[in-house]
Amino acid sequence: MKKTLSLVAMLAAGTSQAAGFQIDTHSARATGMGGTATAALDDSSAVYYNAANILGVKKLDITLGDTGILPSITFQRVGGEQEGQKTTLSPPPHFFVAYKPFQKLAVGVGVYTPFGARSRWEDGFSGRFRGNESSLATYYINPTIAYELHERFRFGVGLDIARATIELTRGLDFVNSEGSIHLGGADWGSGFNVGVQATVLENLKFGLHYRSAIQINFDGKADFQNIPAEFQSRLKDQSARADVVLPSTVTAGLSYSPMDRLLLAFDASWVDWSTFSELAIRFDDSSIDNPLPKRWHAKWKYALGAEYGVTPALNVRAGFVYDPSPSPNNTLTPDLPDANRIKATLGLGYAFNPFRADLGYQFVALVDKDSTAPGIPGTYSGSAHVFGLTLGFSPQ
Template sequence: MKRLKSLAVSCLLVCTALAGTAQAEGFALYEWGARGNALGGTMMARKPDASAVAYNPALMTQLEGTQVMAGVSAIIPSAKVDVNYGGRTYTGEGADNVWTPPHGYLTTQLKDNLWLGMGIYTRFGLGTEYDDKNWAGRYNIYNAEIQTISYNPNIAFKLTDKLSAAVGVEFMTLKLNMDKKSYGPDPTNPNPASSGLDVDSNLEADSYGWGLTAGLHYQFNDQWAAGVSYKSQVEQDAEGTNSFSFDPLIASNPTLRAIYADCDVKGSVTLPDMIAFGVSYTPIPELSIEVGALLTRWSLYDNLPIYHEPPFYAGAGRLVNQEKDWRDAWRYSIGVEYAATPWMDLRAGFIYDESPARSGKIDYLIPTDDRQLYSVGTGFHWDSYTVDLSYTYIVASDAEYDNQGGGIYEGSSRDGRTHVFGLSLGYQF
């Protein structure tokens, strides 16, 4: 037991240290385990591993003894954004970054019909950075990071030989960092080609919130099974600071310095709930196929209001309101797993991921439209050890931008491509 506690604490520390951000549809992340990555997230109904805590905690009732798992997904996004202004086209290109959302799990059987699980994973995250801080869309954003970490204990019950259920609590931390430019001395005559007199804004804020999780699983027979899981919305009331830096010409102007004065900020946002479904078919013991769908209710994310306390904006304070008006988005998936040998599994998956952003509301924070995800992977298991590897190639559809003001000009995104590498290590006591 002492060894088990040490492993659990180590897993917690490693996952917290590795937590990072990535570009995702909306800004939800679903990379909760290398096996799940390779199978397109189809982990609602099939034979589980310890990552069931995140995918469908009701599946913990199929796990024997005590199991631990920890790993990371390395996400490498890229995209280009063309902005049309003044008869010219300006291109912004994503900076070369690697984002590393972690995952860690512990499950244990307490009684014949009772299991306990703990998960640490990232449900929302975003990393968008343009390699040129002076690109044409800098008045909307040139760097943004949204990072959450979910700490999620669950209890699972075996209600009958075929039906299992689970409930849990989610404690989610959030950190926000946004860098953008503001127009300099003449805000009525912005020129995306100029760079010398902009005001640089750096906003940093953090918060935490609570939610609930639940899951159901039903095993019809040896071949067919179905599962459903739910993660509730989480309210985040963030507080932080916004600091500004100036060109020397602006710094010498007391009126402009009063407008762009460092200040405290606060804002409230609702991170959406998710409900996922899956049906699995196992025609032979070596082969399993699962199809699934996941709904993220992005319609709850209708606005991003950030209030700047005085002395910002000449001592009056100001509400900076970013209307989103997103819609609910579906994620459809299929995954196939084949036990090629007693010690190695082969996996493949496909996902079609809808964009929540409506036409005319797309901005440079998330410069893509619908996505297609192609994934493969393998798993090795011997004695009490498992090693899972995955690779996912994400193709994002081009997005069109309307002239919305606020630094968003007419244009389009293109060449949205992302590589995701996954690694999970597991051990069963």
């Protein structure tokens, strides 16, 4: 079976806060620590970060929050002026519940958006014939169960049920006039995740989490507008088909507490973007298919984080992340702008039992990335501000 991200890749448009179109900010506490949550996070948001860690809840834990992603991406064509995107705020929410009916068993469920982005290039953008406006959202429903096999070893597993919604508008160049094509639709897919946590020493923990790829066989509609009469027999409204592969991930993490109230953490995450070999939409009329090579590479992401308890109720956090782009320079085009990301994070948490509130901030710098793609070479760069708020409830 051909592996392609097709419409999902086209719709990503590079405005996610993580490389490719991944979103990994599903807990303001984790966001403040650079996402280093695989080994130590012990609340219900562990449903996403490491299924084994929901055993860290005392009895019941509920978290609810939202993340505001405010990106700014620019493109400077060789010999041309710098162009940018319209300001667009993306607010992926998150919701988690974990319940521990027995000392060695916990169950939970999460609803969140691990992949997604929104993008709107400015009017008259020179690359509008590759991509103009786009949006992608993947909503995961993730039931989870975890069991303590040994006092030093925990195991968790979950089911990923994904709903993907996608929409795209791009221009069509007819030399003497311009038309447009609008594509949209939705579909379901499923996968799984597995996690373990081990207490290596009293103050040192190790976590490992795997989340499978999910394939979505997408069927949607293509709407053509302002098509000249001589092209209307071919460029007419019709069905569009594609295979969607959301990448698998493997994350390993360590957490270390060298002194009371101080936690240090490190995560390394491998994302298998290599499933994205081309960007392709298959129309009813196969003569207008135009698959484009992408040849993305699997990449490692690295993060460091720290949390310090100023008082029993107040925690401060900080982190640093290096997140490289999976796109080769020679296939980097405006439909999927991307760049290596360097992130600095800060966070604050306050508990007032049985409630708590966490704030997380992330500054994302998109390092200049040169494209040598045929027809539209140039440089992509930009930045993003990410604001997270998570409210928690955990009765004693």
